Amino acid sequence: MTARSSGRHRKQNGASVTVSTSSTAILFVGVQVPRLTDARKELRRTQIAAAAVRCFSRNGLERTSIADITAESGLSAGSIYAHYRNKADLVRAAAREVLAKRADVIGEYAAADAPPDPDDLLSRLIAAIDPAEARVGVQTWGEATTDPAIREIVVDMTDRMRAMLHDCVTAWLVKVEHREPAVAREHATPIAHRVMALYQAELLYTALRTPIEVTTS
Amino acid sequence: MTARSSGRHRKQNGASVTVSTSSTAILFVGVQVPRLTDARKELRRTQIAAAAVRCFSRNGLERTSIADITAESGLSAGSIYAHYRNKADLVRAAAREVLAKRADVIGEYAAADAPPDPDDLLSRLIAAIDPAEARVGVQTWGEATTDPAIREIVVDMTDRMRAMLHDCVTAWLVKVEHREPAVAREHATPIAHRVMALYQAELLYTALRTPIEVTTS
C-alpha cells in the first residue's frame, strides 16, 4: 500500500483550474493544493478493483486473467498496469476491499444504540451476506494459506472483525443484561469468538451453495 | 467419484501368479482374475496424490506446477500423466483424499461406544487437525467457489461429515442424556450444525495461523 494522497472536482468555485501533470497544482503564486486528479486516480483504482472482484467471483483469483479484467472493466491492459504494479497488487487490493466491506457491516451493528443480543447479531450479519463477495472472501482464505501478503490482510481483517463483535457483545451485556463492564468484557470474549466462527461457517455455506449469478448486460 | 475397483495381495492362495501387462491375468484356461497390478497402480496414484498434497500445502492448488509434483514425488511428468488424465483430475483426487481423511476422523468418534458430549466431540476433532491438511482443505473451499467438480466434492464431504456428527450427537442424547430416539434425532440437528460450523472455523484458524513447516529431507 504505497497509495498516495488524493483530491477531486473538475472545477472549483467556478474558477477554471489549470490541471498540470505535476503532483501539485499551483493556483496562485506560492499556493499549492493537493492535485485534483489524484481523486480520479483513486476512483479508477476502485473501479478496476470492483471489476476484478466481479471476475474473481466468477472465475476465482488465479483463473482470472488480466484480459478478463480488461473486458469487465472496459479498460485496457496498459491502463490497469498504470494503476496497479502487477496482478498480485490488484488481488491484494480486491481482498482488502471485500474484507473491509464485511468489517463495515459488522461495525454498523456494533455501534448501534440498542445492541442486539448475540443470536440477533449473528442473524443480521448473515442476512447482510452477499453471495458474490462471500465467494471472493472464501477465495482469499484459500490464497491466504500460502501467500503471506494475503494472509496478513485476512488475519488483520478477521481480528478487526472479532474485536468489533467483542465490543458489540460487551455493549449488549452492559446495557441490556446489566453486567459490570469489567466482567462483561471478559464474558464477551468467548461469545464473540463463537459468533465469529458461526458467521464464517455461514459465509462458507453461502459461497458454496449459492449459484454464480450470470452478469446481465 | 468414478473410482474403479481394485485388487490386492501379492500372492493368492499360495499359488504363484503370473503377472501380465494386460488388464487381466489368465491363470488357467478361461479363468480370469482382476489384475494384481491394479493394486500397484492404485498405490502409485495415492503416492502421487500424497506428493501433490504436500506441494499444495506449501504453494497452493494453482501455484503448484506439474514440475513441482515431479520433484516432490521423484517421478516424471510422463509417469504422472499415466495415472491422472490431467492436473484438474489430480487436484480432485487430492481434494477427495484430504477431505475424506477428515471425515474418517469424525467417523471414529461417531462410532464410539460412549459417545462424547458435543463440547468433547468438538475438542477431539480440533485436536486431530493437521495443519498441512487444514491448509489444503481451506484451499479446496476457495476452489469450490468456482469449480463445479471441486464444489461437488466439498459439498458432498461436508454433508457426510455433518451426518456423522448428527449420528454422534444423537447417540449421546440417547445413551447419556436418555432422550427418546425420535426427539434426540431432532434435537441433534442444530447441535450437529453448530459443531460442524465451529470445527470449520477452527480449521480456518489453523490454516491461517500455523506457519508452513519446511520439508526436511
Next chain:
DNA sequence: GTCTATACGATGATAGAC
C-alpha cells in the same frame, strides 16, 4: 510404466504511439 525432450497455448507484463 517410466523417462526425456518438446510443442503449443495462455498469460503477465511492457513498449511506444496518441
Next chain:
DNA sequence: GTCTATCATCGTATAGAC
C-alpha cells in the same frame, strides 16, 4: 493516462524411446 500490439515466460500435456 489510455490505447494497441507484442514479447517473453511459464506450464500443461504429448510424443516417442527404452
